[in-house]
Amino acid sequence: MVENKKYVNKYNFAFIDEATKKEIRRKLLKAVAIPGYQVPYSSPEMPISRGWGTGGLHVTLAIIGKADVFKIIDQGSDASVNACNLREFVHMMTNCKTTFDTREATLIQTRHRVTEEELNENQIYIYQVPQPEPLRGVERYENKTRQMHGEADYAKMWVSLYEQIVRHGDIMLGAGYPVKVNDRYIMAPSPIPKWDCPNINQSKALHLFGAGREKRLYAVPPYTKVEPLEFEDIKFHPEDFTTRTCFKTGYNKAYLDELYFDDGTRHFVINDSNFLDKMVNNEPIKQHSNKYLSELKNGAE
Amino acid sequence: MRRETIYDEVYDAQENFRLLLDSMARPGKINVLPDMDILPPTGINKSSTLIALSLLNADASFISIATNNQEITTYLALNTGATVASINTADYIFLNGDQAPALIDGAKHGNLSYPEESSTLIIDVNKISISPILNAVQLILKGPGIETETVVYIDGINPHLLQAIKELNLEFPLGIDLMLTDKQNNLICIPRSNRFVYSTFN
Numbered sequence: 001m002v003e004n005k006k007y008v009n010k011y012n013f014a015f016i017d018e019a020t021k022k023e024i025r026r027k028l029l030k031a032v033a034i035p036g037y038q039v040p041y042s043s044p045e046m047p048i049s050r051g052w053g054t055g056g057l058h059v060t061l062a063i064i065g066k067a068d069v070f071k072i073i074d075q076g077s078d079a080s081v082n083a084c085n086l087r088e089f090v091h092m093m094t095n096c097k098t099t100f101d102t103r104e105a106t107l108i109q110t111r112h113r114v115t116e117e118e119l120n121e122n123q124i125y126i127y128q129v130p131q132p133e134p135l136r137g138v139e140r141y142e143n144k145t146r147q148m149h150g151e152a153d154y155a156k157m158w159v160s161l162y163e164q165i166v167r168h169g170d171i172m173l174g175a176g177y178p179v180k181v182n183d184r185y186i187m188a189p190s191p192i193p194k195w196d197c198p199n200i201n202q203s204k205a206l207h208l209f210g211a212g213r214e215k216r217l218y219a220v221p222p223y224t225k226v227e228p229l230e231f232e233d234i235k236f237h238p239e240d241f242t243t244r245t246c247f248k249t250g251y252n253k254a255y256l257d258e259l260y261f262d263d264g265t266r267h268f269v270i271n272d273s274n275f276l277d278k279m280v281n282n283e284p285i286k287q288h289s290n291k292y293l294s295e296l297k298n299g300a301e
Numbered sequence: 302m303r304r305e306t307i308y309d310e311v312y313d314a315q316e317n318f319r320l321l322l323d324s325m326a327r328p329g330k331i332n333v334l335p336d337m338d339i340l341p342p343t344g345i346n347k348s349s350t351l352i353a354l355s356l357l358n359a360d361a362s363f364i365s366i367a368t369n370n371q372e373i374t375t376y377l378a379l380n381t382g383a384t385v386a387s388i389n390t391a392d393y394i395f396l397n398g399d400q401a402p403a404l405i406d407g408a409k410h411g412n413l414s415y416p417e418e419s420s421t422l423i424i425d426v427n428k429i430s431i432s433p434i435l436n437a438v439q440l441i442l443k444g445p446g447i448e449t450e451t452v453v454y455i456d457g458i459n460p461h462l463l464q465a466i467k468e469l470n471l472e473f474p475l476g477i478d479l480m481l482t483d484k485q486n487n488l489i490c491i492p493r494s495n496r497f498v499y500s501t502f503n
Contacts, residue, residue: 013311022358025318026392029356030417032325033478033492035445039417063322065315124322143414150413150474182445182494184473202448206326221326221494224445 014061015093020044024062024217028208031219036181037149038132043215053086054212056109056128060090063124063208064107069097071105076113076255076271083111102274112175114196116254116275118286119205121222127190129211132218134178134188154186157229165234177236180227181220194228195238195255198290201226238292244268249279253287253296302372305339305380308354313337317355321480324490328497329442329451331429334486342376344369346425348482349395353377353423356393362386363393366404367425391420398426398458398481402465408477416474419493422466423480427457429487438463439502444495453489454502455481463499470495 012018020042027041046054064070072087074080078100086109091098099105102117109126119125135145138156148154157178164172171177175191179200189197190209200207200220207220220226230236245252247259247267254275256268270276278285287293308314313335320332334348341350344367357363359382365373366388373395374385388394389407396404411419428434430453437456440463443449458481470476476493491497 014315018310018314019358019360022314022356023360025322026356026361027417028322029325029421029478030419032322032446033494034416034474035494037416037474063315063319065319066312146414150416206322219326221446223448 011093013094014064015046015089016044016058016061021062024058027217028059028062028219031208031217032206032221034185035220035224036185036187036218038211038216038218040215041217043212046212047089048085050213051130053082053109053111053128055210055214055217056111056126056212057086057090057210058212059126059208059210059217060107060109061093064090064094064096066094066096068094068106069099069104070094070107070109071099071102072109073113073115073273074111076115076257077273079273100274100277112191112193113255113272114192114199114288116270116272116285116287117278118288119203121204123205125203125205125207127192127207127209129188129190129209129216130213131176132188132190132209132211132214132216134176134186149185152184157186161229161231165231171234171236174239178229180229182224182226186229187218187220187226189226193239193255194236197226197228197236198238198292199288201290241268242296246270246276248276251279253293302342302376302379303340305354307338308380310354313351314355317351320488321352321355321490324480324488325446325478325492327446328444328491328495329440329447329453329489331431331453332488334482334488336486342369342372344397344425345373345376345395346482346484346486348486348488349423349425349480350377352480352482352488353381353383353393353395357381357383359383361392362390363395364388364391365395366400367395367397393421393423395423396425398424398455398462400459400462402459402462405462405465408469410469410475410477413475416476419475419477421478421480423482424458424462426455426481426483428455428485429481429483429489430454430456433502435502437502438499440491440497440499442491442495442497444492444497446492446495457483460499460501463497467497 074083228236257271442451470493479491
């Protein structure tokens with residue numbers, strides 16, 4: 001008797017049907033060929049709501065294979081709700097190995113952080129993007145922003161940054177600070193803190209962005225110039241942790257979270273959970289290197 | 302004409318696509334596609350066929366302008382279900398590296414609002430190598446995906462075709478993307494963001 005292999009599993013490998021995967025794959029190749037440009041795609045139905053990480057999930061499921069090792073973080077943590085649920089889902093649908101270890105992973109999906117540990121050439125970094133359009137704050141119509149991108153007309157964006165400096169003395173964008181990719185497109189790097197923007201510049205890994213609700217895919221290839229927007233006289237600067245240190249490690253050259261204990265005291269702790277674990281256990285870690293980080297003094301030393 | 306039942310549309314397609322994605326993200330990096338037991342008609346490389354099998358379906362269109370294009374078109378249409386289009390509308394264009402650039406005149410290269418609505422060329426050449434080949438074309442690639450520069454040698458590509466592609470890709474983000482395969486299943490990709498220079502090596 002011929003063995004019925006087709007219906008052994010309840011779902012197709014990696015959940016999405018093959019026709020849709022092919023469509024996402026074709027769009028991903030175009031996204032990589034035009035760094036920073038937002039490619040519209042189908043954004044198929046997922047068993048979670050749009051806006052809860054479906055874009056990242058589409059990208060992950062369209063590219064994942066049996067040999068991949070999958071890591072997913074939510075705000076730097078492997079253990080937050082969004083990360084745990086999506087990890088379990090991807091594992092159920094693909095039976096791939098999952099890990100917390102940044103170095104071991106081949107695919108890393110993220111919500112709003114870049115790992116502190118340096119990425120390598122065999123890794124693909126996938127972002128869950130809520131709002132892919134960096135110009136949406138200054139122009140509400142999609143056909144207009146598309147034209148602005150097409151003509152590289154970013155005057156409104158620059159004026160908005162200038163106005164923020166005039167009104168508030170600084171650019172009031174914490175997460176999702178706009179960056180310019182390959183000297184051409186202005187791109188929203190998803191709501192990663194400013195701290196992480198320099199780590200995408202000339203990265204060794206391929207970065208893919210999926211916005212499920214807004215139905216857009218975009219990409220930053222490895223070794224690509226990614227510059228946060230800045231003025232000649234007022235420069236980009238990441239978050240300042242010079243006066244704070246992680247209460248567990250004494251380190252302050254990483255992105256820190258603020259914690260309040262039951263007694264009301266305030267503490268800071270390294271946000272990237274895998275990085276923190278490795279530091280606490282004294283494991284060797286190679287952190288990203290960028291010019292802002294190298295200017296900082298290490299609180300632990 | 303053979304129906305390629307050996308090709309697994311789930312796992313083989315995923316494996317081939319990952320190599321394509323890696324090559325597209327790192328222009329000039331040579332990836333080797335698996336040597337599968339498929340039987341494409343003469344005039345198309347096995348690895349070009351694998352690209353077609355992994356990317357094409359009923360939602361995409363293609364055209365073959367290779368010498369043996371009738372047989373290739375029937376074969377690809379049968380095995381992928383993709384629609385056959387004219388050169389002006391095709392998403393994927395299959396051709397040989399030694400063909401004249403006039404044949405790709407009119408290939409779509411997108412518009413400023415939607416630059417991705419452009420064609421991808423899949424070009425068959427004789428040999429792709431990182432070590433010099435006599436009388437071959439030397440390509441020096443620079444751009445996103447490359448740390449400093451990458452040098453590859455390609456035997457069996459018409460320099461006039463490369464010149465035509467360079468001119469088409471001058472006005473970034475408009476342009477077309479290339480995938481080159483050889484007879485040993487090697488693959489390189491050259492996205493439109495790449496600024497390559499070519500010369501004849503001898």
